[in-house]
């Protein structure tokens with residue numbers, strides 16, 4: 001069987017370069033295109049060189065539709081507006097779309113749901129095995145404990161990150177809310193400042209730290225009376241996200257259109 005042909009969107013970014021390396025080391029996939037935004041000084045550069053891997057010359061381009069016409073899938077860790085455009089184009093081209101981008105608005109999310117009616121989309125705020133296993137554990141603990149345990153999600157990332165709370169923090173918060181049988185949208189507290197009043201039982205709080213080169217640290221705290229349970233994950237290398245995304249692409253190849261998660265890819269839905 002021939003290799004799955006993959007495009008990397010955002011090929012010169014932190015994740016893009018890591019994805020090019022992950023594709024180079026994985027059997028059954030081949031890099032067939034590298035995308036960057038129009039006007040990027042990286043256009044025309046060799047994506048393999050940017051990623052520090054050998055192999056075929058794949059020149060960075062902004063011609064999305066041309067690349068999609070001869071690809072089986074696109075892995076996309078870029079920015080919300082770019083990912084929404086790619087979702088529409090990938091649906092038109094009939095190729096799989098693996099979305100790692102975070103920071104979507106409700107309108108963006110709706111556009112992605114729409115595109116998934118015509119294409120296979122795998123989307124997750126975190127593509128690592130560890131975080132998706134953590135989410136399953138968080139859901140189970142939240143189901144076991146009642147509102148006497150306050151749930152808080154703490155995250156820290158590098159100083160270049162542009163969205164908050166992180167996609168992972170929201171994924172973990174959603175897992176906790178599902179376990180507790182509540183809506184995260186109605187019960188999340190995203191920031192606290194000044195005279196906030198006492199904490200409401202049943203809320204799910206988020207706290208964000210930014211600094212240095214931290215790849216991604218997340219802790220879910222269940223704080224009860226005189227005891228605390230803390231479940232956490234520390235990412236030490238972006239390769240964990242890239243390998244997860246490549247695994248998702250291989251899993252998506254030939255699947256029916258729909259919006260899937262990493263829990264589907266990793267078989268964690270019934271955990």
Ligand SMILES: NC(=O)C1=CN([C@@H]2O[C@H](COP(=O)(O)OP(=O)(O)OC[C@H]3O[C@@H](n4cnc5c(N)ncnc54)[C@H](O)[C@@H]3O)[C@@H](O)[C@H]2O)C=CC1
Pocket residue numbers: 009010011012013014015016035036037038040077078079082099100101102103124125126127128167241
């Ligand atoms: N789901 C996951 O496991 C992970 C998700 N992320 C998310 O991935 C996204 C990217 O993160 P980084 O690589 O650290 O950012 P980055 O800023 O280093 O890279 C983003 C790249 O996308 C490019 N880009 C922007 N618009 C584009 C367009 N229209 N077409 C093609 N390329 C375009 C930018 O020029 C840039 O090179 C963020 O939303 C981040 O939160 C990051 C790590 C893991």
Ligand SMILES: O=C(O)C1=N[C@H](C(=O)O)C[C@H](O)C1
Pocket residue numbers: 102125126157161162165166167168169215216217235
């Ligand atoms: O921007 C990042 O770097 C990361 N983003 C994702 C998120 O928002 O959770 C995943 C990972 O933590 C790194």
